[in-house]
Amino acid sequence: MRELRSTCLDILAQVEARIDFADDLPPLAEAAIVESLQAALDQVREILATADRGELLRTGLKVAIVGRPNVGKSSLLNAWSRSDRAIVTDLPGTTRDVVESQLVVGGIPVQVLDTAGIRETDDRVESLGVERSRRAAEQADLVLFTIAADQGWTEQDEVIFQRVCDRPGIIVVNKIDLIDGVLELPNRNKPVVRTAAALKQGIVDLEGAILEQVRSGGTSAANLDFAINQRQAGALQQAQNSLEQMQRTIADQMPLDFWTIDLRSGIRALSEVLGEDVTESMLDRCLGSFVLGSRGWGSLKP
């Protein structure tokens, strides 16, 4: 939204400068303006279309649980979704394929993927599962990197962690019921949550940590556009109307004053999507610095 608004402000600055200082400036780059206007409109339409379909609402946040075999990933999924969705056994290599579950966390739809424990294996079925879990981790917005407290941070954990550490993630120390005290971890710059999935403990903390990541912008935005709500969709529709009106104004070769009316109303609408109020005087101030600032308008007379 900020980018779109800044495109519009840029055009507005150029147009208003022509109104105020027509004689001192080269002619308006109309073709370039038409082009960036079209690009802005395309983007607005795309966002609105997806909001309409409600697709983003369904997608939500994709969370992948990854880690060594037997650390309790499937137990975590089951405890979290209050189900027996995934098979749990004490045998490493139980989960062979990605198991999905849909949850809602703090109003956000979350798709949780329980994956096959990652290890080198000769078993063909298991190795296919391991491959899938790698892919799931790559595509997730957030990775829950899970270890078992009674095993500590093993060499194999470190290998897997290195594979996923460039993704936004949370370290889940599971099976804390099996140890006394708190497991010391290497400092890995990720939030840590302690759970005992088999006892359904730590889920509230886990959800809190996930929401914190979402709020702080720690997760990739790819699947987060569902945050657009009814009010924002309305404002975005208004922005679309204004920009379309501006296209007609240009096509009809109306005077520049009309261009600025459409643009200003478009900018106001985009600001509303952002939850910001733009007053005329703010707009003027902003434009003043645009025109007189560092944007290469040096030929302007004082």
Ligand SMILES: Nc1nc2c(ncn2[C@@H]2O[C@H](COP(=O)(O)OP(=O)(O)OP(=O)(O)O)[C@@H](O)[C@H]2O)c(=O)[nH]1
């Ligand atoms: N004590 C204790 N045992 C747990 C906990 N969570 C899981 N377990 C046990 O650990 C074993 C493995 O659990 P799973 O959930 O199947 O582990 P997984 O990580 O999904 O294993 P794979 O699918 O083989 O990768 C089972 O016997 C669980 O009952 C826990 O919090 N505490």
Ligand SMILES: [Mg+2]
């Ligand atoms: Mg499993």
